[in-house]
Amino acid sequence: MYFAMADGLASLPDDFRQILADKPVGWELSSRVVQPEVRIGKEGSGFALRLSGTRIVRGEKKVWDALGPDYNWVADGNVIRPLPHDTPSIVRQMLGREPPNTLSFPDVIRLVRLENPDVAVTAEDSVFFSARSLAAELRSDQEIPGLQATLFPYQAQGVEWMEQAIRHTGGLILADEMGLGKTIQIIALLLCEKPDTSRPALIICPTSLIANWRKEIMKFAPELSVLVHRGHNRTGITSGLQRAQVVLSTYDTVVNDISIFTSMTWSWLICDEAQALKNPDSARRQAVERIPRQMTIPMTGTPVETSLMDLWSLADLAIPGLLGAREDFEADHPDSEESAQKLARLTDPVVLCRKVKDVAGDLPERIDIDLPLELGEELSRRYDEVLSETLEKYPVAGNLVATGQLQLFCAHPWLQGAGDPDTDEDAEMDQSAGMPLHTPKVERTIAILEEAFRNGQKVLLFAIFNRCGEIIREAAQGRVPDAYWGAINGSTPQKERQAIVDAFSGHDGPGCLVLNPKAAGAGLNITAATVVIHFTQAWNPALELQASARAHRRGQSEPVYIYRLFYEDTVERVMIDRSQWRRELGNEAVPVSTRDAHDLSRALSMRPSGEK
Numbered sequence: 001m002y003f004a005m006a007d008g009l010a011s012l013p014d015d016f017r018q019i020l021a022d023k024p025v026g027w028e029l030s031s032r033v034v035q036p037e038v039r040i041g042k043e044g045s046g047f048a049l050r051l052s053g054t055r056i057v058r059g060e061k062k063v064w065d066a067l068g069p070d071y072n073w074v075a076d077g078n079v080i081r082p083l084p085h086d087t088p089s090i091v092r093q094m095l096g097r098e099p100p101n102t103l104s105f106p107d108v109i110r111l112v113r114l115e116n117p118d119v120a121v122t123a124e125d126s127v128f129f130s131a132r133s134l135a136a137e138l139r140s141d142q143e144i145p146g147l148q149a150t151l152f153p154y155q156a157q158g159v160e161w162m163e164q165a166i167r168h169t170g171g172l173i174l175a176d177e178m179g180l181g182k183t184i185q186i187i188a189l190l191l192c193e194k195p196d197t198s199r200p201a202l203i204i205c206p207t208s209l210i211a212n213w214r215k216e217i218m219k220f221a222p223e224l225s226v227l228v229h230r231g232h233n234r235t236g237i238t239s240g241l242q243r244a245q246v247v248l249s250t251y252d253t254v255v256n257d258i259s260i261f262t263s264m265t266w267s268w269l270i271c272d273e274a275q276a277l278k279n280p281d282s283a284r285r286q287a288v289e290r291i292p293r294q295m296t297i298p299m300t301g302t303p304v305e306t307s308l309m310d311l312w313s314l315a316d317l318a319i320p321g322l323l324g325a326r327e328d329f330e331a332d333h334p335d336s337e338e339s340a341q342k343l344a345r346l347t348d349p350v351v352l353c354r355k356v357k358d359v360a361g362d363l364p365e366r367i368d369i370d371l372p373l374e375l376g377e378e379l380s381r382r383y384d385e386v387l388s389e390t391l392e393k394y395p396v397a398g399n400l401v402a403t404g405q406l407q408l409f410c411a412h413p414w415l416q417g418a419g420d421p422d423t424d425e426d427a428e429m430d431q432s433a434g435m436p437l438h439t440p441k442v443e444r445t446i447a448i449l450e451e452a453f454r455n456g457q458k459v460l461l462f463a464i465f466n467r468c469g470e471i472i473r474e475a476a477q478g479r480v481p482d483a484y485w486g487a488i489n490g491s492t493p494q495k496e497r498q499a500i501v502d503a504f505s506g507h508d509g510p511g512c513l514v515l516n517p518k519a520a521g522a523g524l525n526i527t528a529a530t531v532v533i534h535f536t537q538a539w540n541p542a543l544e545l546q547a548s549a550r551a552h553r554r555g556q557s558e559p560v561y562i563y564r565l566f567y568e569d570t571v572e573r574v575m576i577d578r579s580q581w582r583r584e585l586g587n588e589a590v591p592v593s594t595r596d597a598h599d600l601s602r603a604l605s606m607r608p609s610g611e612k
Contacts, residue, residue: 009067009075016073016082028079036087037063038094038117040108041124046168047108049100051091051119053083069100090118105169106319109346113324130348131172132358135161146191149220154359155181158352159188162297165350166193171296171318173274175353178301178451179367179531179561183213186270186299187221193267193295194224195245201268202261204288206447207250208440209272211372211568214248229253231377238263251276251284258287265292273447274298277317278310280326289317301451303351307335308343315347322350355455356530356559363559366548370576372568373440380608382435383409383570387604403539403603406571411465411536412439425490425516427465441565442475445535448563452531453481453510460526461514462547463535466490469514472535484511490519501526517547526550532562537575541582541592571603 012019012027020029034053041048051066053074064074064081069091072083091100094117098107111121138160140153151159158176162185165172176182186203195201203213210228217226227244229235230253238260241247254261269291271277277285277298298314312329315322323329323346333339356363375383386409390402401418408415408427413435417424445461449472452459463469466489473485484507486500497519504513505528513526517538529551538544544564551560564579566572578599582592 012080014068014071014073014088015085016080017085019073019080026078030076030079030081032081033084034064034074034081036083036090036119038091038111038119038121039063039124040103040111040121040127042126043101047103047105047127049091049095049103049111051083051087053081055081069095087119094119094121105165105350106322109322112346128345128349131161131165131350131352132348132354134165134349135352135354144188144191146221146223147188148222149184151184151188152181152359152362154354154362155185155188158185158354159192161352162189163192166295166297169319169350170294171350173303173314173318173347173351173353174297174299175301175303175351177353177355177455178448179369179559180354180356180359182299182301183216183272184220186297187217187224190224190246190268191221195267197225197242197245199265199267199294200227200242200244201246201270202266202291202293203246203248203268203270203272204251204254205248205272206276206443207252207376208373208444209371210248210250211374213272215372217246229257236260251288254291255283255287258290261287261291265294267294269293269296271296271298271317274300274314274317275302275305275310278305278313280309280313280316285313285317302454303353304340305454308333308340311343311347315350319350323347360559366560366562368562368564370564370566371444372566372573373444375567375570375608376440377609379413379435379439382413384607384609391604399600399604403571403600406603407536407539408465410441410567410570410572411463411468412442412471414471415465415467417465425464425466425518427467429467429471437471437475441535441567442472444565445472445533446476446479448531448533449476449512450480453483453512456510457531458484458504458507458510458529459512459531459533460529460547460551461512461533461535462517462544463514464516464518464538464543465536466516468535472514481510483509485514486511487514488519489514489516492519504528515547515550517543527557530558530560532560534562534564537564537566537572537579539575539578541579544579545582567608569606569608571606573606574599574603 012024034055037052037054039050039052049069051069053064055062064076066074070088072085072087074081094111108123108127112123114121135157138157140156142156142160162172174182190201205213210230214226214228217224224246225244226246226248229241229247229249235241271288277288279285296318298318303314304310312323312326333343386405387402390405391398394401408417408424414429414431415427416430417427449459469487484504486504488497488500504511505526532548532551534544548562564576566576578592578595
């Protein structure tokens with residue numbers, strides 16, 4: 001970072017007072033002390049510090065670099081100008097134990113944030129280039145050994161940026177917009193920096209995402225071993241966690257088992273849906289903070305939800321101390337636009353936040369995202385009970401009725417009907433059985449809605465049972481931003497349906513239109529929506545295809561994200577497989593009914609509880 005020593009400079013002592021005493025030949029010595037300044041610039045993948053002298057000449061700032069931080073003078077041509085004689089000791093004190101030529105980003109932020117330092121600190125603009133800008137300049141065609149997928153160009157750039165950045169930060173925040181593939185980028189990153197079983201990677205996520213993470217890792221990185229630590233699949237000793245390269249767990253499990261999670265050092269700490277950690281006073285945030293780790297990545301599409309303290313909480317988790325103490329941060333950063341802009345300059349280099357519009361050219365028109373979910377212990381037991389009770393009650397037509405009852409249960413355990421999706425669209429709700437409002441499927445739906453609404457997107461939510469819309473809206477109260485809500489189902493008069501679509505499309509802001517695919521699966525063009533959620537699955541795959549086509553059709557100018565939420569090891573897994581079979585077959589002449597007997601038998605043999 002320092003300029004090459006010119007002839008004669010190398011032989012001069014670093015203390016100006018000694019130069020003054022020796023009076024070297026060929027040099028003019030100034031008696032006017034110039035102002036010292038520490039300047040920080042980019043150096044390779046890290047940062048370096050320069051000590052300079054500055055002076056205002058006819059309104060213009062002149063800057064001369066010292067030969068190093070131990071020099072208290074600068075050379076201006078053949079003139080040697082002194083700095084305050086104690087400048088080197090002050091700079092050493094500011095640096096602490098950090099070498100001046102290999103500063104990390106947290107070191108830079110600490111120096112920049114010093115209040116009233118004896119030596120002024122400035123940082124070059126390159127230091128605060130946003131992660132988005134830096135990632136866009138990287139290669140987009142590199143292959144990642146072991147990854148069983150082809151990354152979109154922006155995803156490959158994101159992986160390379162994270163791999164480079166984490167080396168000199170120790171942490172970062174992955175905040176790409178919903179649907180841009182944060183999960184596969186993390187999986188690819190783990191393949192670049194493979195964890196060892198002695199120090200595995202820990203991925204913490206909501207319970208509803210455990211199944212999806214496991215599926216994605218096994219699909220895209222089969223060479224990585226995976227261990228799930230939750231429920232009955234828990235160990236009580238450290239060595240029990242050191243049996244795989246990647247350990248998956250939930251936030252609640254981490255809180256309960258914090259003693260074992262803190263008894264070892266993890267190579268990676270990945271926190272999915274990290275908005276769950278925005279409150280620094282919460283038990284889960286305090287538990288996660290205690291986990292020893294080498295590298296940390298909170299993942300969230302909404303790093304700031306309600307206040308700037310959300311960002312402090314995530315940034316301090318990723319890079320402890322980056323934004324200073326909490327009390328100082330609260331005093332210095334009130335929730336204002338000016339404060340947010342000031343804060344963005346410090347955090348943009350470590351927060352990779354890209355919007356769909358930023359990378360739309362890299363995306364296909366339609367992106368299908370399957371989200372497998374786990375029912376959990378309590379709901380799994382009840383699922384098995386519903387199956388057994390129905391088969392016992394209807395010994396003749398029990399198989400068909402049971403399949404319908406299980407579809408109802410998977411939609412929501414409050415729903416009660418005859419077990420026939422064709423007649424149970426208006427199923428009643430019964431809350432007396434003690435089943436929860438917030439099921440894994442409801443929680444995942446709210447998370448998608450929350451991020452979509454914050455990004456100003458409109459959502460189509462398809463559910464065969466009409467009461468699902470009421471359940472989701474009740475569960476979402478106080479959780480999602482204000483938005484338009486509407487519904488179209490079989491009881492909606494035909495002449496009113498287009499007016500509802502027009503109101504939804506014309507609303508200035510985010511919105512959710514809850515649709516029964518049987519009533520809205522054809523004839524409606526709803527291209528204002530860019531997110532589609534299939535909350536329930538259909539036994540007939542054609543219903544799903546027709547429903548998705550409401551948003552993904554001619555006139556749609558943006559990529560459409562289509563989410564299918566389903567419970568693993570239930571009737572919904574069979575319906576997903578039927579739909580996938582139809583899509584891959586590519587022959588519409590083959591009726592899906594040819595699979596009915598096999599699929600019905602398989603649906604009734606599945607047990608989410610694992611019991612046979």
